[in-house]
Amino acid sequence: MGSYTFFLVCILHSVVAITCGILMMFYTNEVFVFSHGRETAVKLMGSTPHDQLLIQTSDSFSGLLLFAIGFLLFMVAFVKDRNFQGAFARGCVFLHVATAVWRISFDRKLLEDLGGDWVRLVVGDMALALSWVFFLLYTWREKYD
Incomplete structure (x- = not known):
C-alpha cells in the first residue's frame, strides 16, 4: 500500500x-x-x-x-523500491523546508512590495513538505504495525 x-x-x-x-x-x-x-x-x-x-x-x-x-x-x-521511496521522501521534505527558510530569510526582503505574498509561498512550501511527511508517517506505521 x-x-x-x-x-x-x-x-x-x-x-x-x-x-x-x-x-x-x-x-x-x-x-x-x-x-x-x-x-x-x-x-x-x-x-x-x-x-x-x-x-x-x-x-x-x-x-x-x-x-x-x-x-x-x-x-x-513508478519506482517500487521502498528504501528509495523513503530516502526520496526525506530528501523532498528537506528541499521544501529549505525553500521555505530561503523565502523567510531572503524573499521576504525582496517581496515587500507584494505585501505578504511570501507568506503564501511559505505556506505552500510547508504544505508540500507535509504531504511527504504524511507519506513517511504512513509507511512507518505500516512497517511497524
Whole structure:
C-alpha cells in the first residue's frame, strides 16, 4: 500500500510542477496579474524593454526547470523500491523546508512590495513538505504495525 501512496504523492507533485512550469513559460503576465494584481504585475515585469526581456527569459527558464522537475517526479513515481521511496521522501521534505527558510530569510526582503505574498509561498512550501511527511508517517506505521 505504501508504494501506491508514493505513486499518488509523486503524481500530485508532478502535476503541480508541470502546471506551474507551463504557466511560467507561456502565461507569465497573466499569472502575475491574477496573483498580484495589475499594478504589482507591471512593477514585476520591469520598466525598460531590456529589463522586460531579461525577466521574461528568466521566468521561461524557471518554468522549464519546474517542468523538468515535474517530469522527473512522474518517472520516479513508478519506482517500487521502498528504501528509495523513503530516502526520496526525506530528501523532498528537506528541499521544501529549505525553500521555505530561503523565502523567510531572503524573499521576504525582496517581496515587500507584494505585501505578504511570501507568506503564501511559505505556506505552500510547508504544505508540500507535509504531504511527504504524511507519506513517511504512513509507511512507518505500516512497517511497524
